Amino acid sequence: MIRKANAVWRGIGRDGNGDLTTESGVLSETPYSFKTRFETEHGSNPEELIAAAHASCFAMALAFQLQTAGFTPTELRTDAAVHLEADGQGFKISRSVLTLIAQVPGIDEAKFEDLARAAEKNCPVSKVLNAKISMSFTLA
Structure with missing residues (x-):
C-alpha cells in the first residue's frame, strides 16, 4: 500500500x-x-499533520489490540502533541505526547495499559518517528 x-x-x-x-x-x-x-x-503545517497521523494511527492500533483481546471500545479519544524544538541551525521534532481518554466496557486497568502500551509502540506512525530517512530528487 x-x-x-x-x-x-x-x-x-x-x-x-x-x-x-x-x-x-x-x-x-x-x-x-x-x-x-x-x-x-x-x-x-507539518507538525499538525504528524500529530493527526499519530493520534489516528494509535487509536486504530489500539482498537485492533482491544478487538484481539476480546474487548469492544465505545470510544477512544486521542490527542497528540508534537513538539518542535530548535536544533542547531534548524529544528527537530523532539517528541509526540499522546493523551487518551478511553471507554472500554469490561476491561481492567492493567490489561488496558498493556494493550495501550503495545499500540503506542507498534503503530506505524510511532515507528516512523524514529525511522531512518532517505531521499531522492530530480533537479529540474
Missing part, C-alpha cells in the same frame, strides 16, 4: 508559501507557510 501527498512551495523561507494536497482529496491546496507553522495564520 502506498499513500501519496504533494507539497508545492513558492518563494523563500519566511516570505514563501505553499499548499498541500493529498491523494484522497481530503487536503486540496491547503495553505502552509512560515506563519501557519510558527505563528497563528490559518492553514496547516
Whole structure:
C-alpha cells in the first residue's frame, strides 16, 4: 500500500508559501507557510499533520489490540502533541505526547495499559518517528 501527498512551495523561507494536497482529496491546496507553522495564520503545517497521523494511527492500533483481546471500545479519544524544538541551525521534532481518554466496557486497568502500551509502540506512525530517512530528487 502506498499513500501519496504533494507539497508545492513558492518563494523563500519566511516570505514563501505553499499548499498541500493529498491523494484522497481530503487536503486540496491547503495553505502552509512560515506563519501557519510558527505563528497563528490559518492553514496547516507539518507538525499538525504528524500529530493527526499519530493520534489516528494509535487509536486504530489500539482498537485492533482491544478487538484481539476480546474487548469492544465505545470510544477512544486521542490527542497528540508534537513538539518542535530548535536544533542547531534548524529544528527537530523532539517528541509526540499522546493523551487518551478511553471507554472500554469490561476491561481492567492493567490489561488496558498493556494493550495501550503495545499500540503506542507498534503503530506505524510511532515507528516512523524514529525511522531512518532517505531521499531522492530530480533537479529540474
